[in-house]
Amino acid sequence: MTLTATDGSDITIDGLTGSGTTLGSLAATDLASTLGITDTDSDGTETFSVADALTISDGQEATFDVNGTTVTLSNDTGADVGYTAAELADAINDALIDDGNYDVEASLDDETGALTLTSRTTGEKATATIDNLTGSLDGTNDFALSDLGLTTTTASATGTATEAETTGSDIVVGSDASDTITLTIQSLTSSDLGISELDVSSQEGAEEALAVLDTAIDTVSNARAEMGATMSRFEFRSAQIDTSIENLEAAESAISDVDIASEQASLSASSVKVQAAVAAAAQANQMPQNLLSLLQ
Template identity: 60%
Template sequence: MPVISTNTAANTAVRFLNRNSTEQSSSLAKLASGSNINKASDDAAGLAISTKIGTDVAALEQASTNASHGISVLQTADGGASNIADIVERMKTLASQSASGTVTDKERTYIQAEFSQLKDEVDGITESTRYNGQSLLDGSSDFSVDDTKTAAVANAGSNASVTGGVMGTTGTYTNSTGSAQTATLDINGTTVSFGSVGASGGTLTAAQVATAINDAKIEGVTASASAGGALTITSTVNDLEIANGTGSDAAITAATFGLTAATTNIAATATASYTNSGTEDQSGTIMIDGTKVEITAEAGATITAQDMATQINTALKESGNYTVSASVNSTTNQLELTSITKGENATVTLADFDTEGGLSLATLGLTAGTTHGTTTEVSTTGADIVVGSTSADTINLSIEGLTAKDLGIADLDVSTKDGADKALSVLDTAIDTISNARAEMGATMSRFEFRSAQIDTSVENLEAAKSAIADVDIAKEQASLSSSTVKVQAAVAAASQANQMPQNLLSLIR
């Protein structure tokens, strides 16, 4: 009904005017900022997602920079390693010259002078190859690898062992008491139980005792029983310690088995040797890291582990192989073949070549095969470079030390022909070490390059995803602005008309 106290039409027109004006302002804000989300109420979920994507993009952009720095560090280190490789190559040339019979000891003295200077220059380059003030190749930087490396050592001498006593003449223990007995022995700290020996007439044989000891799986300990019943216990790793156990009857002790309750020192009784019991000389050729080594044993003679070591070292030296040496372990009295290189790449390979003379790896107590060195990571294993949006996205950047000591060339001397012969062999190993280190650098550098390319792709895709959420669609928003502008103009006109309606009603009471 027509009233003049309440202008309902004007109120309605103003309400729509305010709404249309708000839409117009929102469109203008989006067009002016270029963003589809100017306040949380515009799109709360979209704001959260776009903000997270934005932080990931920022982190990835820094990660790209980190990867570039990692590549720069490796390029710097590789440049220094390349120069060291050139120096070692020159050192090998000098060693070859000194090893030649065409020069005398006087000329070798001159050669040694340059050789010594080049060793010093190797250390000079390792120290002066720096990045951000850190020497990269001398093992002192944050990128250095502090690993524990073990040389490859092939053990031999199967006769190096400790043997216990024998169990009686018949190899059988008979329980003559009126009650069951439980027999045990402590062997190298492990308690071995031989079960219950029945009352009067119960027996325990040497074979049963040997089986129980073997079933206990004590490191390096084996037991056997001969056809005549003699029990033998052998230890090839540790001293052999035999102690009385705690059976139900104190009468069953080590002595019951013909053994002595005591510790036998393995080094004192080891007999790493080979005896030629025939009437003719014996020989055999084995291969040590590709070098032929002939071992001989005269008729009726015994060659000890030290004799074998001497023959092996002489043969290796005559063949120019100084990377492997033979020695006798002072603890086990076993023959050991040791590589001068260390770590996982270090190996000692043994194989038979010619066994027609009667001697082979097996008869000498050696085992055919390849023994590897080991590398154990400890506290310092290089630096982890962040190459992603989280702390877990890292690439380890580690650089091996290449000092003269690390390369094993610090003590080389070419002032004599023997020293030059040794240097030729050792320098080959040093070149391999440098090549392996450079290969590791190149592999890590390649990884950084691929990760950098992946980061660039991720940044591009994430920015596109963020744009789809947060950036305004100009064409769409301009159309919305045009619509809201027309609506505002219409609402203003309507409000003006509504304000005239009460005036028109007053004409009725004039």
């Protein structure tokens, strides 16, 4: 049996009452036999505390940026303060909302309970970046990505990459099979744009709606720009193909429309010239023999 707190808070089992025909009056010892839980407290109460994601010592402050929004974790209570993953997600979301940044949202993974950053933007332009870490949690070591449960060798972590399904097709636009243009059409439904469940009945909902609508407008504009660029590429290649066709037809016409009579006359003239040159060369070669005959 597993008890899970959806908000990440502690789970407490107490108030054991009732009786059974074989168990008798329920008591703290029945946590093991009846519920399968081993009690470690002396008051008959079993409390499961959620492990802190990070702890800030008194007087310390640490900050980091999430997609350009600064999240501040500070402690001036006089004692160490622990943040669970749920509390850390709440702190990130509060900072994002205060900054009017609704591009990314922090939550906990349903299976692992790990801190998760989800971008409203889809496709290759979707990013969730954590950078600009400053301060210290304990006053000794610098605040690092490892304190947030992240392991990376770069200054920002963009999570895991998932290959997205696409409706793209490769269109051959040249004489080579590899000479192609990929045609893709991005889905721009209200659900994909994240505007299908907007609620403007409250001030916070209206502020979120304005930010999300701005993001949706940017997404639509980018999609239209990409489609326009693809259309321009097709038009350019179409013009190139038309030019190639025109040049081929002109070459074919130059070959098929040749004047046979004129070319035959030119060939005959060239042959006569060649024969005259050969005769002149023969006469020139004969002159030294004539001179030798005179000497004899």
